[in-house]
Amino acid sequence: MNKNYLKSSILLSFSVCSLMVSAQNNFQQNKQAIYNEIITEVENNSQLENLAFELLDEIGPRLVGSPEMQQAHNWVVDTYKKWNISAENVAYGEWKSWQRGTTQIEMTHPRIKSIDGMQLAWNSNTKKAIEAEVVAMPIFQSKAEFETWTNSVKGKIVLISQYQKSGRPENQWKEHATEEDFTSFKKEKNDDLAAWNNSIKTTGKTTREIVEYLETKGAVGFVQSFYTGTMGSNRIFYSFSKTTPMVDVSLEDYGLLHRLAVNGKAPKLKINTQSKNLGTAKTFNTIATIPGKTKPNEYVMLSAHLDSWDGAQGATDNGTGTILMMEVARLIQKYAPNNDRTIVIGHWGSEEQGLNGSRAYIMDNPTEVQKIKVFFNQDSGTGRINYVGGQGFTQSYNYLGTWLQNVPENNRKHIKTDYPGMPQGGGTDNASFVAVGVPAFNLGTQNWDYGQYTWHTNRDTYDKIVFEELELNVIITTILTLEAANDPNEISNEKRVLPTTTEWPTVKEPKRNSKDY
Template sequence: MKLTDIILRSNVGRKATTFAAGAMLCSSMAFAQQANKAIVDAIMNEGTQNSQLEKLGRELMDGIGPRLVGTPQMKQANDWAVAKYASWGIPARNEQWGTWRGWERGISHIDMVSPRVKSLEGTQLAWSPGMGKKTATAQTIILPDLADSMAFKAWLPNVKGKFVLISACQPTGRDDANWKTFALPESYTKIRAQRDTVTKQWAARIRKTGLNARTLPRALEQAGALGILTNNWSAGWGVDKIFSAYTKKVPTVDIGLEDYTLVYRLTEAGTPPTLNIHTESKELGEVPTFNTLAEIKGTEKPNEYVMLSAHFDSWDGGTGATDNGTGTLTMMEAMRILKKIYPNPKRTILVGHWGSEEQGLNGSRAFVEDHPEIVANLQALFNQDNGTGRVTSLAGQGFVEAKDYLSRWLTAVPDTIKNRIKTSFPGQPGSGGSDFASFVAVGAPGFSISSLSWDYSTYTWHTNRDTYDKIVFDDVRNNAILAAILAYMASEDPIKTTNTKTPGITWPKQTKATRKGGFD
């Protein structure tokens, strides 16, 4: 059967026919021999020869940038996606699921002005208070190792008018692989032990204050500190984790490892440097938050659903390129390909770009709560959210029959992609980590298509280096093609999937979405 014949057949519609289970299986096998190859070949060709991934990546990561929930850039991304889908002839919408603390990053300058002049690499943490047009100039002080909370309270007045360093001074800025390659074995063992000791001792130092990572910064600002300085090193060259601030009145700034340890050493030596800090972030009040949804309507079983899934939001130290810009691009490109090659699917193909995954899967959890009719009729959901690498694993998430239908769908995937994927059945149900878990928790067949690392956890996951240049587009192209083929096969399968849970597995409980967040 020619591709043009298949598309023509889809365009003129399908006639509903009822088959017995055995006949349906024969029909599925027959389709695998004819239509599947034509469609799959066309998907492969479109995804390889006419890929839009680089263009989409530049528009999203370079043009819009990071997509922190509650920021104007997040809403800009929602609107951009709706317009992009419309340009492909795919209906899309933004669906509000809650509200969040609105915040917008502004200009930041962190400079050492004595004992010498040096601009420091640093990032104001998300939702950190701004300073308007003011600049604070002060010396630094290190949180000391005190005996207990009473000693901490006695010391606390010393922070007034100072910038307080509240993170450990790492003994090395080289990653473990570099040490392992070049160091003597005893040096490698020594530096690892030293680093572990420093980390443990600093954690004990904070515990002795009677406070924790959340409450310590607030106590320091209440005592008159002008700002909080941190270093959340990610154990790689020049890379830090960038999360949220806990201060309410003064800025919290993560200083890059090399500059933080410089400032720390000068302070520890009794010659505390003087810093100028200027941050201009803005509070925007309570703002609406959205999921972006797009669909290709089914022609035979429109009330059964195949879903593609990726969270849209990110932290904002970098531009959210691999967490989860690459997952977003994968699913957008898959939908574009499907609309062009397979415009009239049997089942409705729906894509969800979720908001506030980073704060607890809130967008997808809200969708599960708000759309029980979709969840109850879900054929399968495929989610991608662990970096830029090619997909290398697929697990059954604890569903008894997952091996049958996932294996059936994978038979259509070209060997160049399929042979890299390790499957495991029945697997364990995901209890968190990414948005497929929101569906698994309610017994719906949601699956993670999991990717090769590319040092994701160290270098790009929630870091200041998660930028466009880290995207490996050859791998993302493979993932978009894979997602499109899986969606096509799940849509065409004459057999409806089942969601029987494997006996003996403790199933995760459903967690409700946080519908209003960021204000605590």
């Protein structure tokens, strides 16, 4: 070998190593100044409200396969490109494409009244309004009784939900009623629920199967009220009927229709739904990347699902997680773009149908998945981050605990930790990555009545976002990401030994087609 060539190679290698060490030392020496700049930016120039406006008000809900979902993917890519962050939409399957239109529900007998409700996802449109008598599904004592009753539904619209005697939430009963009345209310509520569940069980069918069966018996429409227990809040999912209209209505209007029906007043409804069935559409994940400088083949991944149900705007599930991770990426690109490790941001599709986007990413990118050293996910509403569990990784305390110490005390004081914790088997997208052995942490948040009020409901709207707490989350997540991206140490993915009755979560195949759903 030529001695001059060898000498040049050694000098070049030394120079590269020196640059790598210099870049790393530069961040470590200046990180407090960088963090201060980021905190100032969040306090004075946060883009969260503008991002929320563009995503939630302009685009709206993001049902998988819908034109709005495609619009959201494109918006995320375009927004990142404005910030000089590379991003792309990556297809992994297809889904039925459906677009919500207007829903008009009117009671036409025994009096005229507009009914508060909406069509359920993927339901066929009525083309023209249908008008029919409403009947209530009774409590069945036997399967034979059910079968006899089904012969009476031809030409009728059927109420298929349990009747709620009180529209007041339990907390109001507890606060205002006498102790005796509250106890009586609780007992009656539990007894009514048990009777309803036993009635459904008696039919030998699920509610979905009952609807499909009643269609074959000639029912011309279905009305449900999926009440959450909080006033005005109903869960909005998808239709069980194949060719007839199916709508969800408010507890108050459902109760009115039910009482009229069971008291022999033969109420009538007119239902007019104008949705569009658009065939099928590709499903995507949107992936953005901020390349690392000294360890480009080691990844820190940020995660939030982009899709939502479409009963409202999908604000807290998961608009807040989406704009959180986008704002974190913007701040990093602006103030600290030269990190050791590569930062990847995953905006997943079809999380709501079974973590499909994140599971597809794992299946389709095995090499990249092995490069992920740590993963942060946010998908639990609008509140401040208040819990981080170790997900069963034995050394999680060592690195998470260290990184959290760099978060300002005013932010950090709200956070409870649990090390090493237990691995998460489902619920949100970090579970997909835990299953393949990636230290993948969900950033749990203050509840804000998420489970009853906004999760998958008709009340998950822009106005439910608490931007003050979301700003705290931006600071926490940005600092955790930068700490992870520039930690000079190896980040262990060693798993704990689980109790003998527990197994580590297994990798699951995604649903890549709506026919599998």
